[in-house]
Amino acid sequence: MATAIYTHPDCTLHEMGEGHPESPMRLKAILAALESSGLASKLSMREAPEARREHLERVHDAQHVDLIFESAPERGYAYLDPDTSMNAKSLSAALRAAGAVVSATDAVMAGDASNAFCAVRPPGHHATPTRPMGFCIFNNVAIGAMHAIEQHGLERVAVLDFDVHHGNGTEDAFHEDPRVMLCSTFQHPYYPYCGADSGNEHIINVPLPAMTDGRGFREAVERKKVEQELELAATIQQNLFPAKLPKLTNIDLAARNRPARQCGGDYYDALTLDHIKTADRHLICVADVSGKGLPASLLMSNMQATLRALLGRLPSLTELVTHTNSLLYATTPSNKYVTAILLELEADPGQCRYVNAGHTDCLLLRANGAAEWLKSTGTPLGLMSPDIVELMQPYEERGFEFCPGDLVALFSDGVTEAQDEHENEFGEERTASFIRPIAHEQAEVIVERVFNELDRFAGAAPQYDDITLMVIKKLA
Numbered sequence: 001m002a003t004a005i006y007t008h009p010d011c012t013l014h015e016m017g018e019g020h021p022e023s024p025m026r027l028k029a030i031l032a033a034l035e036s037s038g039l040a041s042k043l044s045m046r047e048a049p050e051a052r053r054e055h056l057e058r059v060h061d062a063q064h065v066d067l068i069f070e071s072a073p074e075r076g077y078a079y080l081d082p083d084t085s086m087n088a089k090s091l092s093a094a095l096r097a098a099g100a101v102v103s104a105t106d107a108v109m110a111g112d113a114s115n116a117f118c119a120v121r122p123p124g125h126h127a128t129p130t131r132p133m134g135f136c137i138f139n140n141v142a143i144g145a146m147h148a149i150e151q152h153g154l155e156r157v158a159v160l161d162f163d164v165h166h167g168n169g170t171e172d173a174f175h176e177d178p179r180v181m182l183c184s185t186f187q188h189p190y191y192p193y194c195g196a197d198s199g200n201e202h203i204i205n206v207p208l209p210a211m212t213d214g215r216g217f218r219e220a221v222e223r224k225k226v227e228q229e230l231e232l233a234a235t236i237q238q239n240l241f242p243a244k245l246p247k248l249t250n251i252d253l254a255a256r257n258r259p260a261r262q263c264g265g266d267y268y269d270a271l272t273l274d275h276i277k278t279a280d281r282h283l284i285c286v287a288d289v290s291g292k293g294l295p296a297s298l299l300m301s302n303m304q305a306t307l308r309a310l311l312g313r314l315p316s317l318t319e320l321v322t323h324t325n326s327l328l329y330a331t332t333p334s335n336k337y338v339t340a341i342l343l344e345l346e347a348d349p350g351q352c353r354y355v356n357a358g359h360t361d362c363l364l365l366r367a368n369g370a371a372e373w374l375k376s377t378g379t380p381l382g383l384m385s386p387d388i389v390e391l392m393q394p395y396e397e398r399g400f401e402f403c404p405g406d407l408v409a410l411f412s413d414g415v416t417e418a419q420d421e422h423e424n425e426f427g428e429e430r431t432a433s434f435i436r437p438i439a440h441e442q443a444e445v446i447v448e449r450v451f452n453e454l455d456r457f458a459g460a461a462p463q464y465d466d467i468t469l470m471v472i473k474k475l476a
Contacts, residue, residue: 001111001113001114002042002043002044002113002114003042003043003044003113003114003115003116003117004043004044004046004104004107004108004112004113004115004116004117005034005043005044005045005046005116005117005118005119006046006047006048006100006101006103006104006116006117006118006119006120007027007031007045007046007047007048007100007118007119007120008047008048008093008096008100008120010089010092010093010096011027011048011093011096011097011119011120011121012024012027012028012121013087013089013093014086014087014089014090014092014093014094014121014122015087016077016084016085016086016087016090016135017077017085021135022121022122022123022135024121026121027119027120027121030119031119034119043117044113046103046107048096048097048099048100048103048118048120049096049099049100049102049103050092050095050096050099051095051096051098051099051102051138051143052099053065055098055099055102055143055147056098056138056143058143058146058147058150059129059138059139059142059143059146059173060127060129060130060138060139061129061130063130064129064130064131064132067080067132068080068086068091068094068132068137068138069091071086072086072088072090072091073086073087073088074088075088080132080133080137081131081132081133083133083134083135084132084133084134084135084136084137086137090122090137093120093121093122094122094137094138095138096120097118097120097121097122097123097124097137097138097140098124098138098139098140098143098144100118100120100140101118101140101141101143101144101147102143102144102147104116104117104118104144105144105147105148105151105152106147106151106152109148109152118140120140122135122136122137123135123136123140124136124137124138124139124140124141124142124143124169125139125140125141125142125161125163125165125167125168125169125170126139126165126167126168126169126192127139127169128168128169128172128173129169129172129173133169133192134165134168134169134191134192136169139169139170139173141159141161141167141170142159142169142170142173142174145157145159145174145180146173149179149180154179155179156179156180156181157179157180157181158180158181158182158183159174159180159181159182159183160183161182161183161184161185161186162184162185162186163185163186164186164187164190165186165187165190165191165192166184166186166188166190166192166194166195166205166207167182167184167186167195168192168194168195170182170184171184171195171198171203171205174202174203175198175199175200175203177202178200178201178202180202181202181203181204182202182203182204182205183204183206184203184204184205184206185206185207185208185217185220185221186205186206186207186208187207187208187209187210187212188207188208188209189207190210195207201228201231204224204228206220206221206224208220230262230263230294231262233262233263233294233297234259234262234263234297236301237263237264237297237300237301240267240300240301240304241257241267241268241269242268242269242270245270246270246272246282248280248282248345249280249348250348250350250404250474250475250476251345251472251473251474251475252442252443252471252472252473252475253270253443253470253471253472253473254442254443254444254446254447254470254471255268255270255447255468255469255470255471256447256448256451256468256469257466257467257468258451258463258466258467258468259292259466260292260414260462260463260464260465260466260467261292261293262293262294263293263294263296263297264292264293264296264297264300264466265288265289265290265291265292265293265296265297265299265300265466266286266287266288266289266300266412266414266466266467266468267285267286267287267288267289267300267303267304267340267468268285268286268287268410268468268470269283269284269285269304269307270282270283270284270285271283271285271307271308271311273311273312273344280346280348281344281345281346282344282345283311283320283342283343283344283345284342284343284344284345284410284470284472285307285340285341285342285343286340286341286359286362286410286411286412286468286470287300287303287338287339287340287341287359287381287412288338288339288340288359288360288412288413288414288466288468289303289336289337289338290335290336290337290338290339290380291336292465292466295336296466299332299336299338300338302328302331302332303324303328303338303340303381306324306327306328307320307324310323310324310327316397317342317344317353317354317355317397318355318394318395318396318397320342321340321342321355321357321378321381321395322386322389322390322394322395324381325357325379325381325382325384325386325389325395326386328381328382329381329382329383329384329385329386331382332382336382337358337380337381337382337383338357338380338381338382339357339358339359339360339380339381339413340356340357340358340359340380340381341354341355341356341357341359341362341374341410342354342355342357343374343408343410343472345402345472350401350402350403350404350474351399351401351402352399352400352401352402352408353397353398353399354374354377354397354398354399354400355377355378355395355396355397355398356374356375356376356377356378357376357377357378357379357380357381357395358376358378358379358380358381358383359376359380360411360412360413360416360417361373361374361375361376361428362374362408362409362410362411363407363408363409363411363428363431363432363435364400364406364407364408365406365407365408365409365432365435365436365439366403366405366406367403367404367405367406369436369439371432371436372400373428374398374408374410377395377396377397377398378393378394378395378396379392379393379395402474403474404474404475404476405474406473406474407435407439407446407471407472407473407474408471408472408473409431409435409446409469409470409471409472410469410470410472411431411467411468411469411470412465412466412467412468412469413465414463414465414466414467414468415431415450415454415467415468415469416428416431417464417465418454418457418458418463418464418465418467419458419461419464420457420458420459420461421458421459421460421461426454426457430457431450434449434450434453435450439473442473443471443472443473446471447469447470447471450469451467451469454467
């Protein structure tokens with residue numbers, strides 16, 4: 001099946017004045033090259049029809065269309081903006097440029113052509129839904145994309161736009177329409193001085209510096225692909241955190257995570273101990289995977305899946321941690337491990353048991369202001385083989401009574417090891433001292449204020465590590 005090529009003589013008669021860069025010679029050069037190369041005989045040459053008003057108004061508002069028809073001159077030039085004008089043949093050329101894309105879409109969708117090339121002008125990708133600009137009168141490709149959706153029922157259409165200039169009009173047309181994905185590469189900063197950031201997932205803009213060669217182009221596209229994959233991974237990872245924390249009798253619970261990179265290795269959860277047959281017994285967990293970024297996030301998801309799979313199948317906290325260590329040791333690289341604190345909380349009467357698997361010391365702040373620290377009771381998960389752990393330091397369970405007015409703050413070392421511009425650490429003492437006078441606040445408020453204080457403390461210093469904080473308050 002031949003490639004169809006749509007064109008029309010009127011497209012070479014549209015011109016905007018002597019010396020204008022958008023010259024008829026552009027199209028004449030393409031058509032001449034097709035003839036001289038012998039390609040023209042292998043193509044299905046077709047006359048571009050005029051687009052109908054209904055085609056145009058799928059993208060442009062009625063006032064825009066009216067302006068073009070009313071501005072078309074019988075002789076001379078009519079200026080639509082300082083760069084864009086019309087002569088006596090411009091209206092026909094503009095209608096046929098848009099009509100070519102519509103007709104080409106019909107031919108490909110009907111199986112009448114395997115693909116199609118529209119050798120037409122004026123160009124279109126700067127024309128917005130409300131105004132012509134940048135040599136463009138109607139947005140030809142946007143009109144074709146909407147025709148594919150509205151006439152042929154396509155659910156998704158991709159537009160690939162490569163040019164010195166960003167296709168701002170095409171982006172404007174589809175910025176809020178996820179049915180159309182626009183991939184645009186262009187020199188930046190350059191006319192129309194926009195497009196560096198689209199602000200959504202289906203508009204993929206890849207701005208390039210001047211004189212970027214083929215290798216640079218490919219690297220930029222690959223880099224953008226990696227960025228999008230990381231964004232997707234970050235979204236998936238966020239969905240691994242609980243959508244909402246459970247409501248517990250006489251317990252106020254809040255948590256927050258902020259990764260240092262797009263993806264992080266911290267984890268928190270609050271899980272009902274179903275095998276206990278009461279909704280007031282929960283397993284609270286905060287964990288920290290060694291490393292950062294995507295590798296850490298993958299191990300974090302493994303930790304979450306392992307913990308949830310074992311929950312309720314083992315009678316004690318020490319056995320749960322021991323089996324988790326065995327599974328992670330068998331499935332993770334030797335240089336990767338997880339520190340975690342697992343707290344079994346019985347809201348009423350307020351009994352707590354915990355295992356700290358090589359995790360940073362966490363805070364138990366008593367109602368009278370006294371600070372106690374929930375220290376390590378075993379090795380990090382996945383670091384040592386089960387036999388060595390059993391021989392050297394089996395996991396130990398410890399307990400405490402959780403009384404009214406008490407507060408537990410479980411956090412990753414991103415809290416205590418946060419650094420300021422002089423590499424001073426926030427530290428355990430400052431953590432306890434900051435929380436102590438605000439312990440009467442709601443848990444959610446405490447979490448927010450701690451994050452704000454960490455930012456104030458760090459100043460201009462970057463966030464080097466993931467930060468996770470869970471606050472648990474005993475109300476009565």
